[in-house]
Amino acid sequence: MKRKVSIFEMVWYTICGIAGFTGLVFVILGLVGEFGGKSVNSLRDFSTPGYICLIAGAVAASIVLIIFAKGNDRAAEAAARRAARLAKVEAPAEPAKAE
Numbered sequence: 001m002k003r004k005v006s007i008f009e010m011v012w013y014t015i016c017g018i019a020g021f022t023g024l025v026f027v028i029l030g031l032v033g034e035f036g037g038k039s040v041n042s043l044r045d046f047s048t049p050g051y052i053c054l055i056a057g058a059v060a061a062s063i064v065l066i067i068f069a070k071g072n073d074r075a076a077e078a079a080a081r082r083a084a085r086l087a088k089v090e091a092p093a094e095p096a097k098a099e
């Protein structure tokens with residue numbers, strides 16, 4: 001079953017992706033500051049915000065996925081129930097057997 005992705009959902013995925021990417025960039029800058037020469041030693045301070053941003057983006061993305069998956073499951077169950085009701089109504093009635 002193909003479903004349409006809402007604008008709200010796409011915005012949240014974008015925000016989570018930007019947060020994760022920012023965290024990844026900060027972690028890389030922190031590693032460059034840690035293992036680079038004396039001229040880039042000041043970049044060492046980017047590690048902690050990078051880890052926080054990366055974890056926050058991953059947790060937020062997981063929460064968004066859980067919320068929208070639950071909504072999609074509800075819609076799929078409602079469609080299945082509707083199809084079952086329509087199939088039951090459209091099925092020809094069987095004649096009663098005389099004993």
